[in-house]
Amino acid sequence: MTPFGQGIDAAWSALCEGRSAVAPCRTFDFGGFPTPFVAQVPDELFDVKNVVPKSYRKATKVMSRDIELAVGAAFEAVREAGLVTKAHEQGSVTIPPGRFGCHVGAGLIAAEENELTSALSTARSADGSFDFGAWGTEGMKNLTPLWMLKYLPNMLACHVTIVHDCQGPSNTITCGEASSLLSLGESMRVIGRGDADACISGGAESKTNLMGMMRQHYARRLAATVPGEDPAAVVRPFAADAKGCVPGEGGGLLVLEAMETAAARGATALAELAGFGASQSFCADTLGVEPEADGQGIVDAIEAALADAGMDAGGIDAIIPFGTGVPMLDAAERAAIAKVFGARAAKVPLITLCPGIGNCGAGAGAIAASVAVRALREQRLPARINCADAGGLDAACAPSRDATLRAVLVFTPSLGGQNAAAVIRSIA
Amino acid sequence: MSAPRIVVTGTGWITPLGHDIESVWKRLLAAESGMAPITRFDARTFPTTFAAEVRDYDVSRFVKDARVHATAGLNSQFALGAASQAWRQAGLDRTPPRDPRRVGLYLGAGEGVLDTANYVGSNLAAWDPAAGAVDGRRWAEAALARMAPAREIEQEPNMPLAHLAREFNARGPAYNCLTACAASTQAIGEAFSILRRGDADVMVAGGTHTMIHLLGVTGFNRLTALSEFKGDPTEASRPFSLDRGGFVMGEGSGMIVLETLEHAAARGATPLCEVVGYGSSCDAYRITDIQPEGRGAAVAMEAALRQAGIDPHARDAQGRPPIQYISAHGTGTKENDSIETRAVKRVFGELAREIPMSSIKSMMGHLIAAAGSVEFITCVLAIRDGMVPPTRNLRVPDPELDLDYVPNAARRLPVDVCVSNNFGFGGQNDSLVVRRFTA
Numbered sequence: 001m002t003p004f005g006q007g008i009d010a011a012w013s014a015l016c017e018g019r020s021a022v023a024p025c026r027t028f029d030f031g032g033f034p035t036p037f038v039a040q041v042p043d044e045l046f047d048v049k050n051v052v053p054k055s056y057r058k059a060t061k062v063m064s065r066d067i068e069l070a071v072g073a074a075f076e077a078v079r080e081a082g083l084v085t086k087a088h089e090q091g092s093v094t095i096p097p098g099r100f101g102c103h104v105g106a107g108l109i110a111a112e113e114n115e116l117t118s119a120l121s122t123a124r125s126a127d128g129s130f131d132f133g134a135w136g137t138e139g140m141k142n143l144t145p146l147w148m149l150k151y152l153p154n155m156l157a158c159h160v161t162i163v164h165d166c167q168g169p170s171n172t173i174t175c176g177e178a179s180s181l182l183s184l185g186e187s188m189r190v191i192g193r194g195d196a197d198a199c200i201s202g203g204a205e206s207k208t209n210l211m212g213m214m215r216q217h218y219a220r221r222l223a224a225t226v227p228g229e230d231p232a233a234v235v236r237p238f239a240a241d242a243k244g245c246v247p248g249e250g251g252g253l254l255v256l257e258a259m260e261t262a263a264a265r266g267a268t269a270l271a272e273l274a275g276f277g278a279s280q281s282f283c284a285d286t287l288g289v290e291p292e293a294d295g296q297g298i299v300d301a302i303e304a305a306l307a308d309a310g311m312d313a314g315g316i317d318a319i320i321p322f323g324t325g326v327p328m329l330d331a332a333e334r335a336a337i338a339k340v341f342g343a344r345a346a347k348v349p350l351i352t353l354c355p356g357i358g359n360c361g362a363g364a365g366a367i368a369a370s371v372a373v374r375a376l377r378e379q380r381l382p383a384r385i386n387c388a389d390a391g392g393l394d395a396a397c398a399p400s401r402d403a404t405l406r407a408v409l410v411f412t413p414s415l416g417g418q419n420a421a422a423v424i425r426s427i428a
Numbered sequence: 429m430s431a432p433r434i435v436v437t438g439t440g441w442i443t444p445l446g447h448d449i450e451s452v453w454k455r456l457l458a459a460e461s462g463m464a465p466i467t468r469f470d471a472r473t474f475p476t477t478f479a480a481e482v483r484d485y486d487v488s489r490f491v492k493d494a495r496v497h498a499t500a501g502l503n504s505q506f507a508l509g510a511a512s513q514a515w516r517q518a519g520l521d522r523t524p525p526r527d528p529r530r531v532g533l534y535l536g537a538g539e540g541v542l543d544t545a546n547y548v549g550s551n552l553a554a555w556d557p558a559a560g561a562v563d564g565r566r567w568a569e570a571a572l573a574r575m576a577p578a579r580e581i582e583q584e585p586n587m588p589l590a591h592l593a594r595e596f597n598a599r600g601p602a603y604n605c606l607t608a609c610a611a612s613t614q615a616i617g618e619a620f621s622i623l624r625r626g627d628a629d630v631m632v633a634g635g636t637h638t639m640i641h642l643l644g645v646t647g648f649n650r651l652t653a654l655s656e657f658k659g660d661p662t663e664a665s666r667p668f669s670l671d672r673g674g675f676v677m678g679e680g681s682g683m684i685v686l687e688t689l690e691h692a693a694a695r696g697a698t699p700l701c702e703v704v705g706y707g708s709s710c711d712a713y714r715i716t717d718i719q720p721e722g723r724g725a726a727v728a729m730e731a732a733l734r735q736a737g738i739d740p741h742a743r744d745a746q747g748r749p750p751i752q753y754i755s756a757h758g759t760g761t762k763e764n765d766s767i768e769t770r771a772v773k774r775v776f777g778e779l780a781r782e783i784p785m786s787s788i789k790s791m792m793g794h795l796i797a798a799a800g801s802v803e804f805i806t807c808v809l810a811i812r813d814g815m816v817p818p819t820r821n822l823r824v825p826d827p828e829l830d831l832d833y834v835p836n837a838a839r840r841l842p843v844d845v846c847v848s849n850n851f852g853f854g855g856q857n858d859s860l861v862v863r864r865f866t867a
Contacts, residue, residue: 282593
């Protein structure tokens with residue numbers, strides 16, 4: 001689920017054409033921030049009612065945007081996997097519910113401002129300030145009883161597990177932008193230790209709201225723009241003139257499955273999650289607004305993933321870094337790539353996603369993993385935009401092209417210092 | 429190669445009943461309550477006016493350098509205090525791990541506390557009643573003038589992780605899971621799994637949370653999950669009692685140090701007990717209700733027991749039930765306590781009635797994401813001291829709830845194996861099996 005629309009086909013073709021979905025925010029006037037630009041999933045391309053069974057439509061009323069994105073991504077993943085789940089409402093399910101897990105990365109979900117403020121505004125003192133007394137007696141009744149359940153981070157997994165009847169292990173990882181890759185790692189381990197045969201795994205988040213925007217601003221992640229600037233050209237990963245990112249919304253969920261059970265049900269394996277690694281950076285500023293300059297934490301995660309895959313860096317044919325275009329983050333990622341790949345660092349092509357879809361937060365890593373799977377299937381690199389000179393990395397503007405890809409490395413560091421890396425390998 | 433044995437070598441907590449292991453444990457065994465009127469905001473007109481708050485807490489007493497944690501929110505402050513106790517008890521301050529990449533973190537930490545005054549103030553300042561909407565431009569102007577960057581960033585749920593990583597120079601696998609009330613049980617279980625797999629030597633695991641704030645209490649009041657008791661707050665939390673009426677919010681943190689037995693032995697650390705089983709499942713039932721038969725809860729317990737190699741229907745060598753204490757989720761809501769009882773009976777059959785099962789939420793309230801971590805620690809202490817904590821306020825037996833809930837008074841009882849259960853809104857069920865350590 002990306003700002004290009006619902007499903008991997010929409011994202012893949014847009015990426016190959018070198019398009020960007022960055023545009024002025026359509027839900028709020030963001031003119032008061034350093035940039036009015038965001039990357040949103042267009043309403044005309046996604047309606048959550050179309051991705052849930054009829055019997056579950058009522059529940060969409062208690063879905064925040066983040067939940068909608070996760071439910072949409074799960075629908076696409078289950079469809080592509082050819083699984084029959086409870087969501088089909090007919091036919092017999094092709095995975096035992098008790099052997100079906102779910103791991104979802106989620107962000108700090110922002111309350112819908114209009115809904116909440118409409119209620120808050122009923123409890124004001126004469127001077128206009130908030131009146132706790134009036135809120136306690138009457139005001140809070142203006143919030144729907146289930147209000148809080150829209151915003152608990154684990155409600156993404158809750159809805160997905162109900163729709164698809166996943167009764168196996170379920171977890172919700174909340175480690176900023178590293179969340180969804182960490183979730184893929186969790187699913188891999190759960191399947192590896194025999195606790196599930198398959199998992200719906202990934203993450204989703206929308207940062208295209210007032211609090212999301214504000215927190216990105218405070219984390220010094222936003223690109224400042226001037227009136228008249230082309231939104232499609234704002235985010236420029238690894239470019240000398242990189243100046244920041246824009247908030248995005250989206251998510252990716254994948255079906256991860258043990259090779260044996262996938263084969264037994266005659267499923268087509270799209271790619272292999274061959275290795276996974278996680279680490280924590282040392283953050284001098286504690287919060288990790290500023291990354292570790294030498295990228296050592298990222299290096300540790302990548303090396304753990306390579307070791308887990310039984311490979312060395314020489315086997316990696318493309319890299320999907322986070323690549324936000326935030327100069328200090330780009331520098332740390334660049335340092336990590338240099339350390340891991342040595343002399344080859346300049347030659348391994350990078351796939352950059354943020355110019356087109358912004359920072360999709362907890363959804364970012366799983367979107368990257370989904371793109372990696374597709375690139376391996378197509379033996380093709382998508383286009384790159386907005387970077388004239390990547391200063392020693394293969395990350396400058398380029399059209400989409402055919403490429404021999406055996407394995408793709410995906411990594412995401414996060415605000416807060418957690419790092420995750422995955423090696424995704426071609427099945428062929 | 430068989431999986432390594434995983435032991436607990438350190439414990440720590442910051443709770444409404446105190447800030448160190450021993451004094452809180454004494455108060456739990458004395459069936460004391462931490463509930464009192466809410467002081468964090470003016471809740472006098474709310475349906476619920478009380479909670480169990482952490483009082484007189486000063487994080488600078490616990491950390492090496494308070495300056496690097498200057499912006500820490502309450503949840504991170506609680507986490508730092510609890511984890512520092514555990515780290516010291518484990519002796520890791522004296523024998524720090526040689527390779528920081530082998531030290532991981534797995535927390536079930538909640539989100540930080542909203543900057544209520546400035547958030548609500550910004551929303552109201554930007555409210556356009558005619559449009560029925562917040563004006564984005566005015567909101568940005570108001571919020572930029574009021575809010576503080578670090579205070580906003582500290583609300584991200586992975587910030588307790590960031591603080592602990594900084595404090596202990598932990599550079600291994602680092603995760604935060606937020607599966608509501610099951611979060612820290614799940615965190616301990618996953619940390620245990622990471623160690624078993626060999627991906628780290630030491631894991632700091634546990635939870636931290638506070639939801640005692642405007643929108644936290646509002647949210648739970650709207651769900652009618654909280655006790656709205658009008659009498660003495662210390663009598664409000666009544667798990668397993670016929671007159672139970674909802675849970676009482678607590679806050680705080682529980683943290684443990686888990687390590688491989690090999691690593692603990694090599695540095696001469698004393699194992700406090702051993703984690704031998706972890707089970708996790710999902711109800712996949714409804715967003716508000718628990719599966720009425722307790723299916724998911726039973727599956728989680730059974731999985732944890734299976735991993736521990738324990739047959740729930742077989743007595744041990746001394747003729748006792750295979751588990752001598754269950755730390756219940758025991759929230760004190762009608763639904764939870766009934767279904768949890770059903771699930772325990774489903775798992776242990778005839779033996780269920782012989783297993784003492786209590787809820788410390790009756791005394792320190794419900795620490796939400798942190799609940800599992802403090803409850804796990806009470807299991808460690810129950811094994812150490814041969815004492816089982818009581819369920820306070822259990823005065824009116826519920827005819828449908830016929831297990832041994834250890835009403836009102838602690839009990840002296842040799843305990844060697846415990847189960848700790850937690851179930852979350854959203855359907856996650858997690859169970860841990862912890863056993864007395866024997867070489």
